[in-house]
Amino acid sequence: MKTIIEPFKIKTVEKIRMTTLEERERILREAGYNLFLIPAGDVLIDLLTDSGTAAMSSQQWAAMMDGDEAYAGSKSWFRFEETIRGIFGFRHIIPTHQGRAAERILFASTCRAGDVVPNNTHFDTTRANIEYRRATAVDLVIPEGTEPASFHPFKGNMDTLALKAAIEISGRERIPLIMLTITNNSGGGQPVSMQNIREVSEIAHRYDIPLYIDACRFAENAYFIKLREPGYASKPVREIVREMFSYADGCTMSAKKDGLANIGGFLCTNDSTLAEQEKELLILTEGFPTYGGMAGRDLEAVATGLNEILDEDYLNYRIVSTQYLGDHISRAGVPIVQPPGGHAIYIDARAMLPHIPPGEYPGQALCCELYRWAGIRSVEIGSVMFGRRDPETGQETPAAMELVRLAIPRRVYTQSHVDYVVEAILEVYERRSSLRGYKITHQAPFLRHFSARFEPA
Ligand SMILES: Cc1ncc(COP(=O)(O)O)c(C=O)c1O
Numbered sequence: 001m002k003t004i005i006e007p008f009k010i011k012t013v014e015k016i017r018m019t020t021l022e023e024r025e026r027i028l029r030e031a032g033y034n035l036f037l038i039p040a041g042d043v044l045i046d047l048l049t050d051s052g053t054a055a056m057s058s059q060q061w062a063a064m065m066d067g068d069e070a071y072a073g074s075k076s077w078f079r080f081e082e083t084i085r086g087i088f089g090f091r092h093i094i095p096t097h098q099g100r101a102a103e104r105i106l107f108a109s110t111c112r113a114g115d116v117v118p119n120n121t122h123f124d125t126t127r128a129n130i131e132y133r134r135a136t137a138v139d140l141v142i143p144e145g146t147e148p149a150s151f152h153p154f155k156g157n158m159d160t161l162a163l164k165a166a167i168e169i170s171g172r173e174r175i176p177l178i179m180l181t182i183t184n185n186s187g188g189g190q191p192v193s194m195q196n197i198r199e200v201s202e203i204a205h206r207y208d209i210p211l212y213i214d215a216c217r218f219a220e221n222a223y224f225i226k227l228r229e230p231g232y233a234s235k236p237v238r239e240i241v242r243e244m245f246s247y248a249d250g251c252t253m254s255a256k257k258d259g260l261a262n263i264g265g266f267l268c269t270n271d272s273t274l275a276e277q278e279k280e281l282l283i284l285t286e287g288f289p290t291y292g293g294m295a296g297r298d299l300e301a302v303a304t305g306l307n308e309i310l311d312e313d314y315l316n317y318r319i320v321s322t323q324y325l326g327d328h329i330s331r332a333g334v335p336i337v338q339p340p341g342g343h344a345i346y347i348d349a350r351a352m353l354p355h356i357p358p359g360e361y362p363g364q365a366l367c368c369e370l371y372r373w374a375g376i377r378s379v380e381i382g383s384v385m386f387g388r389r390d391p392e393t394g395q396e397t398p399a400a401m402e403l404v405r406l407a408i409p410r411r412v413y414t415q416s417h418v419d420y421v422v423e424a425i426l427e428v429y430e431r432r433s434s435l436r437g438y439k440i441t442h443q444a445p446f447l448r449h450f451s452a453r454f455e456p457a
Pocket of ligand 1: 051099101123126181254256265
């Protein structure tokens with residue numbers, strides 16, 4: 001059969017409140033044209049993020065009922081620890097309430113002022129946690145990784161020549177660790193190849209620098225390796241994952257992605273001294289080392305989710321259904337980051353709306369129109385999010401790309417929801433020259449995209 005079906009049946013449903021165009025125009029106006037300020041109940045299809053938005057399985061809900069809420073050494077903790085050790089192979093597992101808490105503890109324990117941390121592309125919370133230590137986060141993705149239209153099977157790869165140069169320039173003593181983000185979220189959800197993980201690991205270890213993996217979407221990355229990298233087609237994903245992590249010394253993980261959980265995370269390391277230090281910090285802000293920032297039932301949800309994500313029927317459906325959205329809009333001419341990533345499709349708003357200058361936020365214009373026209377919530381990843389504003393002159397430097405991200409929550413929407421999204425995007429694309437830009441009427445000094453208010457320009 002050519003048709004790939006959702007490999008699950010639906011047991012519980014959540015009503016979507018239908019809205020009219022007039023209602024959505026009012027809602028948009030009242031929210032200052034900022035989709036973060038719209039109540040979720042007023043959204044028809046919510047593609048704001050794939051983080052913490054997965055639908056849990058009956059097995060996960062059943063395991064949650066069995067959650068052991070003992071403060072120390074609960075049954076649920078031992079299950080969580082054993083599952084993670086079994087999948088990733090690390091010696092020490094430190095539970096946290098989400099990914100950024102793992103990052104904070106890792107960088108607080110390893111990073112000093114003046115240090116440099118290379119990554120393919122740092123996610124914003126990773127970068128922020130490094131910069132908070134007054135260290136520098138450096139992005140070293142291969143050149144293809146920053147060109148939306150270029151095709152490469154592993155656009156998330158790190159540029160190994162640039163990595164060697166960065167180590168030589170900064171000096172090994174200023175690099176506490178090297179990171180690889182799989183898949184590369186900020187670069188379009190693009191995978192990293194096994195060969196690249198191996199090469200980065202060899203370079204790191206030659207200089208005696210630990211390699212950490214930001215593991216948020218580890219299973220999607222492993223499935224891309226199975227599909228695209230010679231020699232892996234017949235290997236089970238579980239073995240591919242084990243090999244990927246065998247090259248690393250530790251990882252950070254937000255279980256809100258490939259943990260199929262609504263909250264949770266962890267930090268892993270093979271270094272026993274470091275693990276002790278990290279556990280001390282954990283106790284200060286997260287909790288006792290056998291629950292971190294999670295309830296016993298959350299530990300159960302994550303442990304069950306980590307096993308479910310490795311189901312290859314699920315992974316095939318996941319990658320194929322994201323690609324389905326990307327292919328259907330790009331075949332009709334909509335410019336997207338190519339090839340489609342694992343968890344999201346990114347529309348290149350600069351290429352789609354060349355008549356709207358970066359200073360009038362083409363990505364924001366497209367996000368607002370997709371909501372106004374069809375009730376779809378997406379997120380701008382362009383000059384609203386990453387443009388730099390000089391506080392004295394008010395002059396803005398635009399972001400490198402003007403993207404709109406459509407992130408697909410795991411196991412939440414069916415093919416007809418995706419068909420609706422395709423239809424809406426193509427209708428907006430047909431009349432793209434009529435879209436107008438926006439100006440900001442209010443903004444906060446940091447992370448302005450969350451609270452800024454806009455008006456049509
Ligand atoms: C690649 C990557 N790293 C880290 C994080 C941070 O995880 P959390 O939101 O759980 O703090 C995210 C979240 O989106 C992410 O995509």
